[in-house]
Amino acid sequence: MKKIFLINIIALFSAAALLAAKSGWCDRFKVVPPHYYTSNSLCQSSPINKTARIEISTDPSKSVCFVNHQAVGRTPLCLSKLNPGKYLIRIDAGLKYLPYIKTITVSPGETAHVHAALVKKAKIWFQEGMKAMQTKNIKKALNDFKQASIGKPFRVSNAYYWLGTLYEKENKLNSAVKAFRQFIYYKGMKYPVAFYELGKVYKKQKRNAKALTGFEMAVTNLPEYSSTLKSVPAATWKNILKLKKTVVSDPDDLSTRIHLAYLYELKGAFKKAAHQFEIVLANHKTSLKAEEKKLTINS
Numbered sequence: 001m002k003k004i005f006l007i008n009i010i011a012l013f014s015a016a017a018l019l020a021a022k023s024g025w026c027d028r029f030k031v032v033p034p035h036y037y038t039s040n041s042l043c044q045s046s047p048i049n050k051t052a053r054i055e056i057s058t059d060p061s062k063s064v065c066f067v068n069h070q071a072v073g074r075t076p077l078c079l080s081k082l083n084p085g086k087y088l089i090r091i092d093a094g095l096k097y098l099p100y101i102k103t104i105t106v107s108p109g110e111t112a113h114v115h116a117a118l119v120k121k122a123k124i125w126f127q128e129g130m131k132a133m134q135t136k137n138i139k140k141a142l143n144d145f146k147q148a149s150i151g152k153p154f155r156v157s158n159a160y161y162w163l164g165t166l167y168e169k170e171n172k173l174n175s176a177v178k179a180f181r182q183f184i185y186y187k188g189m190k191y192p193v194a195f196y197e198l199g200k201v202y203k204k205q206k207r208n209a210k211a212l213t214g215f216e217m218a219v220t221n222l223p224e225y226s227s228t229l230k231s232v233p234a235a236t237w238k239n240i241l242k243l244k245k246t247v248v249s250d251p252d253d254l255s256t257r258i259h260l261a262y263l264y265e266l267k268g269a270f271k272k273a274a275h276q277f278e279i280v281l282a283n284h285k286t287s288l289k290a291e292e293k294k295l296t297i298n299s
Contacts (some may be wrong), residue, residue, distance in 0.1 A: 027298055052106035053086065054079045058116045063093040075093040075116075084108045091116045096124045118176055122151025123298035125161050130296055133162065138274055142166055148298070150181070152156050157186035158295045176201045191295070193288045201276070208270040215277035217263070219258060222284060228258050235266035247276075254280050 021247070056065055058075040065072050068088050075091065078232060082109050090098040100116040129144030133164025148159035164179035180198040187194065219225055234241045243260040247253060260278030281288065 022296060050084070051080070052082045052084050052105060052108060053111040054089075054104070054114060055111060056089065056091070056114045056116070058091055058093070058094055058100070058118060060097075060118065063091050063097075063118065066090040066092070066280045068266075082106060084110075090116055091118065093118045096120055105157070119152060120147070122148045122154060122156045125151055126156040126298040129159065129162065133166070138166060138170065156298050157183060157298055158172075158297065160186065161191075161197075161292075161295050163199070164194075164197060166206075168197070173201050173205050177205075189217075189221050191291055192221040193291045193295075195221065196288060199278070203274065203278075208274060212265060212270045212274040212277065215274050215281060216261070219261075219277050219280050222287070224279075225255070225258060228255050230260055232259050232262050235263050237267070239263060240267070252282060252283075 024286075054067075055078045056075055058065075061076060062074045065075055065077060066089070067079065086103055086105050089100075089102045089104060097118040097120055100118055102114065104112050104114065106112045125144045125148035129141045129148060130142035132138075132144055142163065145159040145163045148156040149163065160179045160183035164176045164183065167173070167176035167179055177198065180194055180201065183191075183194050184198070189259075195214050195218035197214075199211045199218060200207075202211035202214055220229060233243075240260065240263050243256055243263065246256045247260060250256070257280055258275050261273045261280070263274065264270075264273035
């Protein structure tokens with residue numbers, strides 16, 4: 001009895017399967033392999049590559065590349081068979097360059113292209129600018145100092161001073177003024193030589209009042225003259241004549257010359273005042289040159 005019952009059950013399921021096959025009902029539940037995707041229906045599928053690729057190039061080449069904090073080789077290189085998702089790319093070209101860091105996301109079947117133009121550190125631009133200036137390659141020196149002055153991670157403010165000197169030599173006086181003023185903005189009163197050079201540029205431009213200010217600031221910021229203007233005689237022409245006689249008889253009496261310059265300034269004789277201050281500074285060329293030498297370091 002049980003045997004007959006089982007035979008009937010099997011026959012019933014076989015008939016149902018045959019009917020379903022004829023009607024196409026089974027196609028609705030067709031299993032799609034993992035490497036397929038569907039477009040309009042489960043019956044229309046196309047294979048795709050589920051992995052992704054990243055192609056990396058750099059300037060300069062042969063830079064070390066890290067992906068998710070692991071070194072993967074030197075550029076140029078191609079990373080294939082990657083799982084889709086986010087990747088942290090870091091490229092390092094050594095001590096001269098800032099590292100390049102970027103996070104990218106790749107999709108299945110995608111090839112992402114990364115080109116990294118690595119940026120030199122500001123101090124490297126400055127060092128190369130000094131070398132170019134020594135070899136009289138003015139064009140390169142100007143470019144290098146410009147890059148250093150706006151560079152990363154920190155600008156080299158000393159680059160502004162050398163930009164000023166180069167612009168002055170090239171007779172680009174407005175640019176020289178701007179560069180020297182930028183240097184003073186960052187460095188303050190620490191370097192009288194910058195005021196001296198700024199005064200010389202203003203003098204070339206025939207801007208006597210500004211030239212006077214530059215020379216005066218240079219003199220009064222020299223340590224030996226920091227208190228000289230605290231004891232100045234009254235601004236009368238009689239005192240001016242008296243001081244003139246003193247500096248004629250003793251040209252090395254620089255304190256008296258400073259007083260004379262100051263009285264000329266108070267009387268509005270800016271050109272004469274600037275001249276007297278400039279003479280004082282000419283007697284300190286050695287100390288000013290020593291001060292300038294400190295500006296050859298990348299700070």
